[in-house]
Amino acid sequence: MKPLNESEIRSSIVNASQGEVLRMPLPGLHEVLWGEREYLGWRDHKAPLRGYLVHWLDDRPVGIVLRASGATMRPGISAMCSLCRTPQPAGQVALFSAPRAGQAGRDGNTVGTYICADLACSLIIRIIPPASALPLDPAEIVARRAEGLLSRVQSFTADIMKTA
Numbered sequence: 001m002k003p004l005n006e007s008e009i010r011s012s013i014v015n016a017s018q019g020e021v022l023r024m025p026l027p028g029l030h031e032v033l034w035g036e037r038e039y040l041g042w043r044d045h046k047a048p049l050r051g052y053l054v055h056w057l058d059d060r061p062v063g064i065v066l067r068a069s070g071a072t073m074r075p076g077i078s079a080m081c082s083l084c085r086t087p088q089p090a091g092q093v094a095l096f097s098a099p100r101a102g103q104a105g106r107d108g109n110t111v112g113t114y115i116c117a118d119l120a121c122s123l124i125i126r127i128i129p130p131a132s133a134l135p136l137d138p139a140e141i142v143a144r145r146a147e148g149l150l151s152r153v154q155s156f157t158a159d160i161m162k163t164a
């Protein structure tokens with residue numbers, strides 16, 4: 001993805017109040033490997049259930065605030081992130097809900113989905129088994145996963161921005 005700066009990130013948030021956006025902590029942007037990201041996602045260290053996700057939609061950054069469910073899934077079962085579709089141990093996937101943009105969100109209307117708990121789908125899709133076990137070139141596999149991830153992230157935020 002194209003790099004984002006602090007003001008782009010703060011002005012991208014579509015589903016939070018101005019106060020929430022001002023209080024939002026940012027990750028270390030200079031440490032981000034932008035070329036290996038489909039979206040930028042991070043958890044809030046001061047409010048651990050809170051998370052943030054920003055991606056580009058054409059030339060416009062779109063960001064959302066998410067809240068993780070405090071409930072944990074039964075250990076031992078596996079769960080799948082709806083964005084990167086990677087099956088993982090249940091503890092590494094969390095149910096997140098995002099308020100809808102605008103009045104609907106202020107009225108308590110949310111959209112929920114299972115996402116990698118650390119909001120780092122871009123890292124996990126780049127982990128691939130040894131090349132000998134693969135039917136395709138590893139770079140091709142990552143490119144396909146990245147394309148799927150980006151399109152699912154875009155439809156998730158499109159759903160949040162949809163006005164009823």
Ligand SMILES: [Zn+2]
Nearest residue numbers: 081084116121
């Ligand atoms: Zn994921």
